[in-house]
Each structure stands twice: as C-alpha cells, then as structure tokens.
Amino acid sequence: MIVRTLREIIGTERDVQAETGTWASRRMLLKKDGMGFSFHETTIYKGTETLIWYKNHLEAVYCVGGRGELEVLETGEVFPIENGTMYALNGHEKHHLRAFEEMRLVCVFNPPLTGEEVHDSEGVYPVLE
Structure with a gap:
C-alpha cells in the first residue's frame, strides 16, 4: 500500500515547478510506484x-478549485473549466x-510520468524510461 500526503511532497523532487512560472505539479504517484499510471495535484496560477x-x-x-478555460487549437473550441469539471485528452489535443x-x-x-519530464517548446512531455 502507498500512502502519501501533499505536505510530505511539497519541497521534494516530486514537487515540480514550471520553468515558466505558470504551474506547480505535486506528483503523488510516478512510474516507479508501479501503478501503471501517474497521479498529480497541479496548481495553475x-x-x-x-x-x-x-x-x-x-x-x-x-x-x-478555481476557474479557467481550455482552448483546443485544432478546432478553436473553448471549454470553461471550474470546480467539478473533468476533461480527458483522449485525442492528444494540443491546447x-x-x-x-x-x-x-x-x-x-x-x-x-517518471517525474523528470518538462514541457518542450511545443508543450510536449517526452516518454522517459
């Protein structure tokens, strides 16, 4: 069993800050945890x-928590994002x-994710082993 708190992650290598200063990602589960997915709490400033x-x-x-929007670049569609909204990028949408x-x-x-990924100039995370 894995049990972690946000408090224990903040300030560690699992607390990843965007170089652009636009977000922070607290990585609760990573590839090395062996769950087959990774799980994060992300703050968008x-x-x-x-x-x-x-x-x-x-x-x-x-x-x-909070309020914003997601704009799909290929279609121009804009979706409001607020508390209680879920979205899934099942088509690898650039946004x-x-x-x-x-x-x-x-x-x-x-x-x-392994925890080492950073967005490249196109907003892409590489697949890391």
Whole structure:
C-alpha cells in the first residue's frame, strides 16, 4: 500500500515547478510506484496561459478549485473549466490552458510520468524510461 500526503511532497523532487512560472505539479504517484499510471495535484496560477500537447500521453483532469478555460487549437473550441469539471485528452489535443483564478487540478497520466519530464517548446512531455 502507498500512502502519501501533499505536505510530505511539497519541497521534494516530486514537487515540480514550471520553468515558466505558470504551474506547480505535486506528483503523488510516478512510474516507479508501479501503478501503471501517474497521479498529480497541479496548481495553475491565476492570469497564466500554458501551451500543452500530450502527444505521447493520455491525461484525465478533474478541477477541484478555481476557474479557467481550455482552448483546443485544432478546432478553436473553448471549454470553461471550474470546480467539478473533468476533461480527458483522449485525442492528444494540443491546447492552451488559461487560469482566470488559481486552479487546483487532479490529473492522471498514462503512460505514467517518471517525474523528470518538462514541457518542450511545443508543450510536449517526452516518454522517459
């Protein structure tokens, strides 16, 4: 059994801050935990916009606080994101995520992240072994 608290993760190697200053990701479960997925609590900071394209991963996200929007670049569709909203990037959609308020998101990735990934210039996480 694995039991972790957010308090024990903050300030460790599992507490990943974006180089752009737009988000922080607390990685509760990683590939090395052997669950077949990774599980994160992510904060998207108010007034920021992040380009994201998980072309190598599937991601499901559940908003538990704050307000923003997701814009799908291929279609121009815009979806409001607020407490109680779930979205799943089952088509590897390239998108902008904008935070009108600080947003708190719970995220699941498949394949699982190792914890070393950073977004490249296209918003992509590489698949790391």
